[in-house]
Amino acid sequence: xxxxxxxxxxxxxxxxxxxxxxxxxxxxxxxxxxxxxxxxxxxxxxxxxxxxxxxxxxxxxxxxxxxxxxxxxxxxxxxxxxxxxxxxxxxxxxxxxxxxxxxxxxxxxxxxxxxxxxxxxxxxxxxxxxxxxxxxxxxxxxxxxxxxxxxxxxxxxxxxxxxxxxxxxxxxxxxxxxxxxxxxxxxxxxxxxxxxxxxxxxxxxxxxxxxxxxxxxxxxxxxxxxxxxxxxxxxxxxxxxxxxxxxxxxxxxxxxxxxxxxxxxxxxxxxxxxxxxxxxxxxxxxxxxxx
Amino acid sequence: xxxxxxxxxxxxxxxxxxxxxxxxxxxxxxxxxxxxxxxxxxxxxxxxxxxxxxxxxxxxxxxxxxxxxxxxxxxxxxxxxxxxxxxxxxxxxxxxxxxxxxxxxxxxxxxxxxxxxxxxxxxxxxxxxxxxxxxxxxxxxxxxxxxxxxxxxxxxxxxxxxxxxxxxxxxxxxxxxxxxxxxxxxxxxxxxxxxxxxxxxxxxxxxxxxxxxxxxxxxxxxxxxxxxxxxxxxxxxxxxxxxxxxxxxxxxxxxxxxxxxxxxxxxxxxxxxxxxxxx
Amino acid sequence: xxxxxxxxxxxxxxxxxxxxxxxxxxxxxxxxxxxxxxxxxxxxxxxxxxxxxxxxxxxxxxxxxxxxxxxxxxxxxxxxxxxxxxxxxxxxxxxxxxxxxxxxxxxxxxxxxxxxxxxxxxxxxxxxxxxxxxxxxxxxxxxxxxxxxxxxxxxxxxxxxxxxxxxxxxxxxxxxxxxxxxxxxxxxxxxxxxxxxxxxxxxxxxxxxxxxxxxxxxxxxxxxxxxxxxxxxxxxxxxxxxxxxxxxxxxxxxxxxxxxxxxxxxxxxxxxxxxxxxxxxxxxxxxxxxxxxxxxxxxxxxxxxxxxxxxxxxxxxxxxxxxxxxxxxxxxxxxxxxxxxxxxxxxxxxxxxxxxxxxxxxxxxxxxxxxxxxxxxxxxxxxxxxxxxxx
Ligand SMILES: Nc1ncnc2c1ncn2[C@@H]1O[C@H](COP(=O)(O)OP(=O)(O)O)[C@@H](O)[C@H]1O
Ligand SMILES: [Mg+2]
Numbered sequence: 001x002x003x004x005x006x007x008x009x010x011x012x013x014x015x016x017x018x019x020x021x022x023x024x025x026x027x028x029x030x031x032x033x034x035x036x037x038x039x040x041x042x043x044x045x046x047x048x049x050x051x052x053x054x055x056x057x058x059x060x061x062x063x064x065x066x067x068x069x070x071x072x073x074x075x076x077x078x079x080x081x082x083x084x085x086x087x088x089x090x091x092x093x094x095x096x097x098x099x100x101x102x103x104x105x106x107x108x109x110x111x112x113x114x115x116x117x118x119x120x121x122x123x124x125x126x127x128x129x130x131x132x133x134x135x136x137x138x139x140x141x142x143x144x145x146x147x148x149x150x151x152x153x154x155x156x157x158x159x160x161x162x163x164x165x166x167x168x169x170x171x172x173x174x175x176x177x178x179x180x181x182x183x184x185x186x187x188x189x190x191x192x193x194x195x196x197x198x199x200x201x202x203x204x205x206x207x208x209x210x211x212x213x214x215x216x217x218x219x220x221x222x223x224x225x226x227x228x229x230x231x232x233x234x235x236x237x238x239x240x241x242x243x244x245x246x247x248x249x250x251x252x253x254x255x256x257x258x259x260x261x262x263x264x265x266x267x268x269x270x271x272x273x274x275x276x277x278x279x280x281x282x283x284x285x286x287x288x289x290x291x
Numbered sequence: 292x293x294x295x296x297x298x299x300x301x302x303x304x305x306x307x308x309x310x311x312x313x314x315x316x317x318x319x320x321x322x323x324x325x326x327x328x329x330x331x332x333x334x335x336x337x338x339x340x341x342x343x344x345x346x347x348x349x350x351x352x353x354x355x356x357x358x359x360x361x362x363x364x365x366x367x368x369x370x371x372x373x374x375x376x377x378x379x380x381x382x383x384x385x386x387x388x389x390x391x392x393x394x395x396x397x398x399x400x401x402x403x404x405x406x407x408x409x410x411x412x413x414x415x416x417x418x419x420x421x422x423x424x425x426x427x428x429x430x431x432x433x434x435x436x437x438x439x440x441x442x443x444x445x446x447x448x449x450x451x452x453x454x455x456x457x458x459x460x461x462x463x464x465x466x467x468x469x470x471x472x473x474x475x476x477x478x479x480x481x482x483x484x485x486x487x488x489x490x491x492x493x494x495x496x497x498x499x500x501x502x503x504x505x506x507x508x509x510x511x512x513x514x515x516x517x518x519x520x521x522x523x524x525x526x527x528x529x530x531x532x533x534x535x536x537x538x539x540x541x542x543x544x545x546x547x548x549x550x551x552x553x554x555x556x557x558x559x560x561x562x563x564x565x566x567x568x569x570x
Numbered sequence: 571x572x573x574x575x576x577x578x579x580x581x582x583x584x585x586x587x588x589x590x591x592x593x594x595x596x597x598x599x600x601x602x603x604x605x606x607x608x609x610x611x612x613x614x615x616x617x618x619x620x621x622x623x624x625x626x627x628x629x630x631x632x633x634x635x636x637x638x639x640x641x642x643x644x645x646x647x648x649x650x651x652x653x654x655x656x657x658x659x660x661x662x663x664x665x666x667x668x669x670x671x672x673x674x675x676x677x678x679x680x681x682x683x684x685x686x687x688x689x690x691x692x693x694x695x696x697x698x699x700x701x702x703x704x705x706x707x708x709x710x711x712x713x714x715x716x717x718x719x720x721x722x723x724x725x726x727x728x729x730x731x732x733x734x735x736x737x738x739x740x741x742x743x744x745x746x747x748x749x750x751x752x753x754x755x756x757x758x759x760x761x762x763x764x765x766x767x768x769x770x771x772x773x774x775x776x777x778x779x780x781x782x783x784x785x786x787x788x789x790x791x792x793x794x795x796x797x798x799x800x801x802x803x804x805x806x807x808x809x810x811x812x813x814x815x816x817x818x819x820x821x822x823x824x825x826x827x828x829x830x831x832x833x834x835x836x837x838x839x840x841x842x843x844x845x846x847x848x849x850x851x852x853x854x855x856x857x858x859x860x861x862x863x864x865x866x867x868x869x870x871x872x873x874x875x876x877x878x879x880x881x882x883x884x885x886x887x888x889x890x891x892x893x894x895x896x897x898x899x900x901x902x903x904x905x906x907x908x909x910x911x912x913x914x915x916x917x918x919x920x921x922x923x924x925x926x927x928x929x930x931x932x933x934x935x936x937x938x939x940x941x942x943x944x945x946x947x948x949x950x951x952x953x954x955x956x957x958x959x960x961x
Contacts, residue, residue, distance in 0.1 A: 035731040037865075090932060096677060099734070100872055100931045103865050108924025115914035115921065167393075174383045174394055180346055181381045185395045185445065186369030228742050228861065231735040239732060265750065272743040276724050279736060283727045308814060 005139035007261055011254030013145035016152030017214065019249035020207030021223075021230035023159060023242055024080075024200020030176040030240025031189075031196050033095050034088060037102040039204055039230070040223030041109040042080050046072035046205025047212040047222055048117055051124050065126050068209050069151070076205020077198045084197035089190065106224070113220035121217035130213060148210050155203055156246060163242075168195050176240050229253075232271060236278050238288025248286060295357070297322040297453050297483050298343075303351035304507075305335075305342035312338040314507035316351070320453065320500075325475070325484045327498035327515055329491075331530045335507040336487040337378050340455045344368055344375055356452055370397065374446030378457035378487070380438045384431025388422050388441055391430050395445035407448050414481070415444045418474045436467035440474070447478055454484045460493055472496060491529070495519045503528045627786055630654065631779040640891060642898075648778040653894055655778070655785040655850050661886030662785075662792045662843045664870045668882040669836035671871060673800055674829055675812025677734045679864050680721075680741030684837040686859035687714045688844020690748060690755055693854060697764040706767070707845055714841030715834060722833035726826060729815070738861060745859040755856070762853040772849055781850050788846050789883070792839050796879060799835055808832045869927045875937030884938050889923075896922055 021043060028036050050068035057064035083105065091097045130147060133140040163169035171192045175182045182189050204223075211226060212218045233252050237244030252271050260267035278285065298320035305313040313335050320326045328336050342349040345365040353361040360368050369375065383391055392415075396407050416423050419440040425433065430441055439459055446454050459475065460468045472493050475484065479497065488494040494501070498515035511518065511528055518524055635645040643650045663685060670676040691710035695701060701709065725736045748755045755761055765773045771780050799805050811818045811825040818825050848854050857863060866889075874885020896919035899905060905916045915921050934941055 029731065033731070035734060087928065087932070095731075097931050099677065099731070100868070101928055103868060104924045104927035104931060106924070107862070107865060107869070108921045108928065111918035111920035111924060112915065115918040170386070170390055170394055174386060174390075177383050177385055178381055180365070181377065181383070182394070183365040184344055184346060184369060184375045184377065184381075186366050186397045186449075187394070188364075188366045224861065228738060232739050235728070235732050235735050235739075268746045269743055272739050275736065275739050279724060279727045283732075 002137070002139035003261070005137045006141060007257045008254060009136065009139070009141050009145050009149075011257035012250060013148040013214065013253075014257065015250040015253030016148040017207055017211050017226060018229050018233050018253055019152050019246050020155060020203045020210065021226050022233040022237070022245040022249055023156070024196075024203045025230055026234045026237065026240055026242060026245045027159075027172070027176075027196045028200050029234065031172055031179065032088075032098075032193055034098045035095075035102070036083075036200070037099065037227075038083060038105040038109065039102075039200065040225075040227035041106055041113075042076045042201045042204040042223070043208040043211065043226060044113055044218070044220060044223035045079055045109070045208070046076040047124075047208030047218040048113065048122075049075040049205070050209035051122060051212060051218050054124065054126070060125055060127055062127050065209075065213075069206055072205040072209035073202040074205070076208065077202040080197040080201020080204070081194055083201075084194050088197070089193070092190075110220050110224060117218070117220065119220065121219040123217050124212040125216075126213045144214050148214060151206060151210055155206060156242075159199060159203070159242065162199070168192060172196060229256075229271065232275050234285075236275060236285055238285030241285070241287035244285055244287030295322060296320055297356055298485065299352075299354040300343070301352045303339070303342055303349060303353065305338055305347050305349040307338065307347050312347075312507060313342060313349075316342075316504070316507070316509055318502045318509055318512060320483060320485050323479075323483050324499040325479045325486050325497040327494040327501040328485055328487045328504065329494065329501055329518075329529055330504035332489075334504045336504055337457055338507075339504065340375070340377075340457050340485070340487065343455060344373070372450070372452035374449060374451040374454040374482070376442045376446050376454065376456040376459060378461065380435075380442040382430040382433075382438045382441045382445075384429065386430055387427050388430055388433070389426035391441050392426075392444060392448060395448050397449045408450065411448055411450065414477075415447055418447070418477060419444050436463050436470070439463065439467075439471055443471070443474060443478070447482075451482050454478065454482055456484055457487045458489060459486075460488065460490050468493065491519060491525070624786075624790065627658075628783070631782055640895070642894075646779075648775045651778045651782045652850070653890070655782040657887040657890040658782075658785040658789045659843060659847055659850065659886075660870060660890045661883040662789045662846075663840060663867060664874065664882035664886040665789075665792050665796050665879060666836045666839040666843060667867045667871050668877075668879060669796055669799060669832055669839070671868070672877045672879075672882065673805060673812065674808040674832040676726075676829060676833060677730070678725075678737040678833075679734045679861070679868075680725075680737030680739075680744075681836070681840060681867050682859060682861075682864040683721075683741040683744045684714060684718060684840035685844040685847060685863070686744060686748065686854075686856075687717055688841035689848040689854035689858060690761060690844075691841070692845040692848050693761045693763060694754060696767060697761075700767065702767045703769060703772075707842075710845060711838065711841055714844075715838045718834045718837030718841075719830070722830050722837065726829050726833065738864070741859065741864055742861060745856060745861070748856045748859050758856060760853045760855040763848055763851075765852075768849070773852075781846075784846060785850060788843065792843070793879065793883070795835075795839065799832075800879070804828055804831055869923065873927060873930055873937055875939030875941075878937075878939050881937050881939040888938060893919060893923065 021039060024042075025036060025039055028034055028039075050072040053068045053071045054060075054064045057067065083102070087101045087105065088098055091101060126144075130144040131142070133142050135141075163173055168191075171182060171187055171189065172195065175189050175192055179189055182192075207226070208218075208223065211222060215222070229252065233248045234245055236252065237246070237248030252274065255274060256267035256271050258267075259270035263270065282288075296319040298318075300319070301317050303313055303316040304311065316335070316339055318328075328339065330336050338347065341347045343353060345363060345368050349361065351361060352359060355368075355371055355373065358371070360371055360373075363371070383394070386394070422433070422437055422440045422444060425437065430438060433441065443456070443459065446456070456475065459471050463471060468490065475486070475497055478484065484497075486494070486497065488497075494515065501511070501513065501515035501518045502509055503511035503518070505528070511524075518528070630645045631651055633645050636643065641650050642653065645651070645654070666684075667678075667681050670678050670681065688710060691713055692706055695706040695709050696703070699706065699709075721737075721740050725733055725740065728736060749757055751757065752759070763773075771777055772784065800809075807818070807823060807825075807828045808831075810823075811828060815825055844854075844858070847858070870885040870889045871882050872885070873889060874883065875881025900917040900919055905913055908916065930937060936943065
C-alpha cells in the first residue's frame with residue numbers, strides 16, 4: 001500500500017514535469033501547426049539558468065529557488081520569443097521547414113550547452129526541506145514531489161486563466177480552432193504566435209528548474225530526454241488540447257512508474273505501447289478534435 | 292461621392308493549393324446597396340471573396356475607396372473596413388456567443404478609439420435579439436440559423452466600408468431565410484454589401500446590381516432586376532430553370548437536405564479540416 | 571461537402587507533380603521544343619555521368635590520390651578508405667530515407683531504428699547462431715521487414731506531425747531496448763562483430779579496401795532500387811500523396827497502402843545498410859539507435875537537397891566528410907588557443923552542423939544540389955538560351 005502511494009505520488013510529480021513541457025508544445029502546435037523540436041532546449045537552458053542563479057546564491061534558501069524559477073521562466077520565454085521571431089516567422093505556413101529549423105536549432109543548442117557547461121551533469125541542490133519526507137497514507141513521500149505538483153498546478157491554472165480572461169487568450173483559443181477566420185476578423189494572429197511561444201518557453205524553463213531539482217542535476221541532454229515523453233503525451237492527449245495534455249501527462253507518468261516498479265523497469269516500453277494502443281483506437285488522441 | 296464605387300477589382304486571379312481558381316475577375320461594387328455575385332456551384336464566387344480578403348494567393352488590382360489593398364495581409368484588409376461573413380459561417384464553436392462577438396470588435400481604424408460604437412451595438416441588438424439572449428452559450432451548440440446571425444453580427448459590430456457575405460441563407464429553413472434577409476436589408480442601409488447568394492428570390496429582393504461568374508471570369512454585370520427578370524438569361528447564365536420563385540424552392544430543398552444530413556458543428560469542423568489540409 | 575459541387579478538374583493538373591519533370595526542368599518547359607530535347611539529354615547524361623563516377627570510385631583504392639584538408643591521407647590507405655566507405659554508407663542511408671521523406675513526404679523521426687535493427691540484428695544472429703554471413707543477412711532482413719511492417723502499419727494511422735512523433739517514440743523504445751539488455755546487445759558498450767562465420771576477406775583493417783567496395787556496391791544497389799521505386803506506378807502515387815493527399819483521396823486512391831509500401835521499402839533498405847555498417851565498423855554502438863542519429867539522417871537529406879536522389883547521395887558524402895573534418899578542427903591546436911567566445915562553438919561539430927542546417931533551410935531551399943543546379947542554369951542562361959532549342 002505505502003509503496004503504491006509513493007509510486008502514485010511520484011508518478012503525478014513526474015507527470016507535472018511532462019505537462020510543463022507538453023503544454024507549450026501542444027499550444028504551439030494547436031495554434032500554429034508547428035512541432036517545436038527545440039522545446040527541450042528551452043527547458044535545458046532554463047535549468048542551466050536556474051542553476052547559475054542558485055550557484056551564485058549558494059545558500060539553498062527558498063529565495064534562491066524562487067529566483068531560479070523566475071529566471072528559468074524568463075530565459076525560457078526570451079529564447080522562445082527569439083526562436084519564433086528569427087526562425088519560425090520567416091517560414092510562415094511552411095510547416096515542414098519550420099520543423100526542420102527547430103531540429104537544427106535543437107542539435108546546435110545541445111552541442112552549445114556541451115561546450116559551455118560540459119558534457120557531464122552539474123549537480124543541483126535546493127532547500128533542505130525538499131530532501132525530507134513526510135508520511136502520507138503510510139508512505140514516506142519526498143517533498144520535492146509536492147513542489148513539482150504544486151508548481152505545475154499553478155502553471156496550469158495560470159495558463160487557463162490567461163486563455164480565459166485575456167484578449168490574447170481569446171485570440172489563441174479562437175486561433176486553435178480556426179486561424180484564418182481570426183485574421184478575417186482583422187486580428188494579426190502572428191502576435192498570438194509570439195505569445196504562445198513565450199508561454200511555452202516560460203513553462204519549459206520552469207520545468208527545467210524543477211526537473212533539475214527532482215533529478216538533482218542538469219545535463220545538456222535533460223531537455224531532449226523529457227521532450228520525447230512530452231511528444232508522446234501530446235499525441236495521446238490530442239494535439240492542441242491543453243486539458244488532454246494534462247490528463248495524458250498524469251496517465252503516462254503514473255503508468256511509467258507502476259511499470260518500472262512492478263514489471264522490472266519496463267516503464268518506457270509500456271508508455272510506447274500505450275501510445276500505439278491509443279493510436280489504434282483513437283488516432284486523434286484523447287481530447288483531439290482533428291485526426 | 293456616392294457615385295464612386297467602393298470596390299474596384301481589375302484582373303483578379305487566384306490559386307488554391309497551386310491550382311488556378313480565378314482566371315480574370317473584374318468588377319465594381321457601388322457605394323450603396325447590395326451587389327449580388329451569382330453563378331453556378333464551383334465557378335469561383337467563394338474564391339473571389341477569399342481573394343479579396345487575401346485568404347488565398349492572389350494577383351490583380353483591388354481598390355477599396357480608391358486605395359489599393361491587393362498587397363495587404365488579411366487582417367490589414369479587414370482593418371481598412373471590410374467585414375467578412377464566410378460561407379458556412381465559421382463561428383468559433385468552442386467560444387461563447389459573447390466571445391465570438393468580443394473577438395470581432397475592432398479598436399482603432401474607422402471604429403474609433405473605443406471599439407464598437409453604441410449605435411452599432413444597438414443595431415446588432417435590434418437585428419439579432421435571439422443571439423444576444425444566448426450570449427453565454429457556446430456557439431457550437433447553436434442552430435445553423437443562430438450561427439449565421441452570430442457571423443453577421445461579427446461583421447456588423449464594426450463600422451465597415453464594405454461587407455462581403457457568402458451564401459448567408461445556405462441551409463436555412465424558409466422562416467430563417469426571411470429573418471436573415473431582413474437583417475441584410477437593414478444592414479445594407481448603413482454599409483454596401485457584396486453578396487454571394489444562390490437563392491434567387493433573396494438576391495432579387497436585396498440586390499440592386501448583379502455580377503455573374505463562370506469559370507473564374509465575369510460573364511455578366513448589370514442591374515439585378517434586368518437579369519433576374521429575364522428567364523432565358525437566368526437559365527443561360529445561372530443554369531437554373533423557371534420562375535425565380537420556383538428556382539428558390541428548388542434550391543431551398545437542396546440546401547435543406549444537406550443541412551439535415553449533417554450535424555452543423557461537424558460540418559463546421561470538416562470545413563476547417565479541409566482548409567488546414569490544403570493550406 | 572458533397573462531391574457533386576466540385577466540377578471535374580482539368581486532366582493536366584491531375585498528373586502527379588513528378589511526371590512534370592524534376593526540379594530545375596519545370597521552367598524550361600516554357601521553351602517550345604526545348605523540353606523534350608533537354609529531358610532526353612538529361613536522361614542520357616545521368617547514367618553516363620553516373621557510370622564515369624562509379625568507375626572513378628571503384629578504382630580509388632588502387633590510386634594514390636591525396637586531397638589535403640578533405641581526406642586524412644592517400645586514397646589507398648585504410649584510414650581514408652574507411653572514411654570514404656562511411657561516406658558511401660551514409661549516402662545509401664540518406665537514399666533510403668529519401669524514399670520516405672523525399673518521395674512520399676513521410677517525415678519519420680525513427681528511421682535510425684532500422685539501421686540499428688540491421689546492425690544489431692546481424693550482430694546478434696552471427697553471435698548466437700551458427701549461420702554463415704549470407705543466411706544470417708537474410709534472416710536479419712526478414713526480421714527487419716517484419717518490424718518495419720508492424721510499426722509502419724501502426725504509425726501510419728496518423729499523419730503529418732503526429733506521425734513524426736510516433737515514429738520518434740518507437741525509435742526511442744528501440745534505443746531503450748538496446749541499452750537495457752546488455753547481455754544480448756552489449757548495452758551502453760558496443761556489440762562487437764563475431765567473425766567466426768564472416769569471410770576473412772571482409773574482416774580486419776587490411777581488408778578495408780574490400781569493405782569499401784562492398785559499400786560502393788551497396789550504394790549502387792540502393793540507388794538502382796530507389797530509382798526503380800520512384801519511377802514505378804507506386805512511386806508516382808506516393809509522390810502524389812506527398813503533393814496533395816486530399817486530391818489523391820478525391821481521385822479514389824487510398825494513400826495508406828502506398829505509404830506503407832514506401833515505409834517498408836525505405837526501412838528494409840536501411841536494414842541492409844545497417845548490416846554493412848556492422849561489417850565496416852566491426853561492431854555497433856547504441857548511438858545508431860539514438861534520436862540524434864535519426865535527426866542526422868534528416869539533416870543529410872535536407873542538406874543535399876530534399877526530393878532529389880543525387881541530393882541524398884551528395885548530402886551523405888558531404889556530411890560525413892564535414893563531420894570528420896569538423897571533429898578534427900574541434901580538437902586542433904588552432905581552436906584550442908582561441909578565446910572562449912570562439913573556441914566553445916568551434917569545438918562543437920554538432921553546433922556548426924546544426925547552424926549550417928538552419929541556414930540551409932532558411933536560405934538555400936534546394937540544398938547543395940539545388941544550389942548547384944541554379945549555378946549551372948545561371949551559367950547556361952548567360953551562354954544564350956538558344957542552346958536548348960537548337961539541341
Ligand atoms: N480547397 C480547395 N482545393 C482545391 N480546389 C478548390 C478548393 N476550394 C475550391 N476549389 C476549387 O475552386 C473552384 C471555385 O470554388 P468556389 O470559389 O468555392 O466556387 P463557388 O463558391 O462559386 O461555388 C472550384 O472549381 C473548386 O473545385
Ligand atoms: Mg461558394
